[in-house]
Amino acid sequence: DIQMTQSPSTLSASVGDRVTITCRASQSISSWLAWYQQKPGKAPKLLIYKASSLKSGVPSRFSGSGSGTEFTLTISSLQPDDFATYYCQQYNGYSGTFGQGTKVEIK
Amino acid sequence: QVQLVQSGAEVKKSGASLTVSCKASGYTFTSFGITWVRQAPGQGLEWMGWISAYNGNTNYAQQFQGRVTMTTDTPTSTAYMELRSLRSDDMAVYYCARVLNPTGMGAMDVWGQGTTVTVSS
Numbered sequence: 523d524i525q526m527t528q529s530p531s532t533l534s535a536s537v538g539d540r541v542t543i544t545c546r547a548s549q550s551i552s553s554w555l556a557w558y559q560q561k562p563g564k565a566p567k568l569l570i571y572k573a574s575s576l577k578s579g580v581p582s583r584f585s586g587s588g589s590g591t592e593f594t595l596t597i598s599s600l601q602p603d604d605f606a607t608y609y610c611q612q613y614n615g616y617s618g619t620f621g622q623g624t625k626v627e628i629k
Numbered sequence: 630q631v632q633l634v635q636s637g638a639e640v641k642k643s644g645a646s647l648t649v650s651c652k653a654s655g656y657t658f659t660s661f662g663i664t665w666v667r668q669a670p671g672q673g674l675e676w677m678g679w680i681s682a683y684n685g686n687t688n689y690a691q692q693f694q695g696r697v698t699m700t701t702d703t704p705t706s707t708a709y710m711e712l713r714s715l716r717s718d719d720m721a722v723y724y725c726a727r728v729l730n731p732t733g734m735g736a737m738d739v740w741g742q743g744t745t746v747t748v749s750s
Binding site: 523556558560565566567568571572577609611613614615616617618619620621622623 | 664666673674675676679686688690691724726729730733734735736737738740741742743
């Protein structure tokens with residue numbers, strides 16, 4: 523099974539900061555990676571698919587990059603609505619493993 | 630609008646079976662897949678498996694193989710997830726989600742509201 527490792531687990535940042543979250547796959551997944559945002563008590567929301575494609579309606583301050591085994595989610599200027607937990611997910615073939623999540627907290 | 634509506638909260642005894650339904654509307658059901666994800670209290674997301682609404686193919690996460698069955702009913706645009714031999718560590722919120730690929734796994738762009746499952750001894 524493909525394992526996904528996210529870092530950091532927790533990130534403290536201020537409004538306006540540039541934030542970067544990293545996700546590593548245990549083997550190459552090409553660009554088959556998605557990023558989700560989840561707020562407490564709510565279902566996750568898709569932000570990025572195919573590593574760097576922004577879902578329609580998602581603010582352009584979110585961006586994704588990477589391929590193979592190393593991927594990055596960047597928030598260019600953190601907004602109050604962005605404090606949440608973020609998950610990466612690989613979907614190579616027929617499986618769909620998640621990373622353990624990164625909680626973005628107010629500094 | 631495109632939405633997935635799940636069945637209501639469940640309370641089950643250890644050893645019992647659970648079935649959660651996920652009714653789709655607002656799109657062509659057979660043009661996408663459905664995946665099931667669960668989240669234990671205070672924990673991260675755990676992928677359980679995937680079913681193609683196009684051809685019924687499935688793939689289950691290794692830790693659930695032999696204990697989970699995912700099915701679809703095309704006339705009612707409804708997906709089902711059955712989990713057997715429930716244990717206390719199966720207590721979680723269970724989500725269904727639409728997969729952006731009818732024949733394999735993909736990103737999940739529409740999610741159900743979640744179904745809370747409590748398991749008691």
